[in-house]
Amino acid sequence: MSVARRRRASLRLAAVAGTVIVLAAAAPAWAQQSGGVSAQIDDLVIGAVGAPGKALPMYVGAWDAINPKVAIDVSGLAGVATVEFPDTCSTSGSTTTCPVPLDDDSGIATYLPLHFRPAPGAAVGDKGTLTYTTSADDVDPYEQQTTVTVADGVDLVALVHDEIDSAKIGETITTRVVTYNAGNRAGDGIRALFFVSSGLTPASYQDCVYANDGSGGTIVACEFDGVFEPDQKYELTGGFQATVRPHAMGFESLDHTLEPLGIASELPDGLTFTSRGGKALKWAPAKSMTNAERVEIDNRDNWGSYYINKVPNTFDVAAVGVAVKGTVGQIVPVRIGVKNNGPAALDSTRSQEPVASFALTVPAGAKVVSVPRETCELILDNGDGSVRPVPAEPGGDYYYCRDPRTFLGVGESFLVEFGLKITSLDAAAGEVSRFATRMGEDPRKDDANHANDTAPVTVAGSGGAGGGLPVTGVQTGAIVGGGAVLLAAGAVLFVVSRRRRVVLVAGEDGR
Template structure:
């Protein structure tokens, strides 16, 4: 029964009620060794099944921490009159007395998926409702519960099948193939559907005849209509036609500046109209339908009998994605400055960062806005009197760390809000700093090290240029007005900056020691469900 934790079915992540699923199952590390035992199981909160359909695949996702003999039981009595729940994993689950009991491995893991087929029983009536009630418990944990509401509905149900095999290694210039398959698990024909892909900034998708391309600031949306109905139980797989035959998947090329983590999303689009976005957003971009490139087609099927147009009965499972880790370097350098003035003068100091590497920083995959954070340590004998919009002061008071858009602080955190921070690009801000005391070579720093936290918040692949100086009244300036420019930290100045940090520690300061066209073939899923 021992097996590794299972990879999460990402299309269910948004619907799980109890626990947010990660993109991949992660075995527990030594950090969990001292954690208190825990065992929870998550499930979709609501689900619909077609009244006379093939049934649909559903998943329960277990998370365990030092759990002994973990198991969960699903009470199916409230749906027994109109539905059946059959374990796909019959080696770990058993059905008896109106309940399904599943015994899982002990230990620690995330997102161990246990799958079932939930199918309508004979005579199921549209509108029937019930619940699947789950209780999870390990030998050393308290009970945890989850409830799924089940409704019998009438309509089609497009389900995207996750055909990727975990995070894939890649490098700039690589050719990649994006798998895309979806199945109609409802009880009505899906009359109008499409493959819709979202390629982020790291990919250049091929042109496929008949597909519509919409360029967004952060990527390209491609919608390829299937062009025919899908009967219940039928599925469609995107394939590319070529001189050597058919290749499953949509072809794209990774850009020269792609780096780190990127993803291509795929949606089984029930309307063939592209991703659901506000019309106000769509009106700001242009879309065009390709009339050249590779051909997109579907294997001919007998035309299904005419039926009334139906609706999608579950829309939470239409999504899948393919993840890549691109081997390329990110190198962001700090930009420092110099300025000079007499006591009482306010000088302008422009600092920031520059991308001097080969890879683009994509804000979305850098943890969201901003794409990069950097920090100013103000030189001695100076006070910030004008704070740029992108920056906030940092300080510690009454054993708590604070941040705010205020002047007069020693430390500042600044945000580069470029959605895509590309090679050669710079992001700078300008501070107004009042010289309160003329000190020759008064030195502060620009860096990616949070001054009140122990770790580097924004990390790149070349730390050698992460730190730059901010020098007021450099030797020989004569105390007059000065200009700017990054100064590398070397020699005596390096010692000065390190000494400043050491002095703060010695003084007992609690440094919170302060983070393009191709075809489709129709397929029928095995065992009547998506696997």
């Protein structure tokens, strides 16, 4: 398993399960200590007697500690569940002690696989407590607990988290989909939900319906009949296929969740699902139906993944300036920003970072009288070589604007309207730049054409009204159709959420 794969898988698993790994002082006593030990395991639901049980990771970590360890006491699980530990652990009575490896700064989550099974005689609804204590020779003990509950029903577990290093444009990839019923009841059918990133086109299957997710990707919902017995593994024969699209670039993914068909959650709101026909998908093996109550025990482990770490491609994002024409004293609305010329799309759906941004240096012959606060900030000079963003107000000379969307397709633009009051017809021009030099941003290395990273904002007399035509960094004239992007009213929340980036100094932006 590669470093990238292990890092993403562990972080995504932690997110899905609601696990929070706190690699910091977990107890007040640690405040006086240089090192520490961390451990975290979620509450767990397992099937009743007859279920095969399931594994759950305990995430652990240690730093600057001598002989770090975690001691796990199972006495609170008596009559409820049994636990199997890795061979690296040692047991004395009801307590098992496991060494905790020191953090090597790799970013990879370390975990102990613990296997839980229902205890003989455990009844549905029984609960028990697992107590675990972290410590080291130079770190005070810190105790935590997690709850294990016995339930009756189906418990589908997705088993495949896979990846490939690279894929080419036009290549068809196949992801395996494998599930295991860890419950004590048989399931009657499965609903599979596939989340396909924007750079992939899913194959057409007659068992499925398809919808655009609103961010360039596709959501595919597939329903399958059949019986899925406890303690049995099932695989989607032939896998699920997708083809790499021409605008794909960098990281792409195909994730899936699996639920019992009769009690599957509602499909995402606001999307229109349509059929595409195509070949049939089948699960194997399948066994005879049993009379059972169909209850999903624990849906936190129903998620599987397939990653393409890299799709080689480039894009060309061009700055869009404007030639402002009018008379002194006239207020002219202008639309400026950036346009993606392709061939790759810009996609930050996973990171939820702004997909595009630009900076405006206001021309000397104009004054800003209106600016959209929901997407732009005014950048002020601190006087010591650093700058700070503040809420956008008229009258500034340098603004930074971010696109609140997470996908910018080929040919699409991010344009923002400023109101400029003409103060002079013979002053120096301003500039739109797709990277903010005052904030330390450098040109993106994967942009194939830096000749159009900037575009002028000029002011000239015309004797008439109007703002003139937008111009790109290579003076190609108007963007076809204007490229106007209507911004969501809620986008102000994005600006608020970005306040963590308010301390900006010259140098790398780190993006």
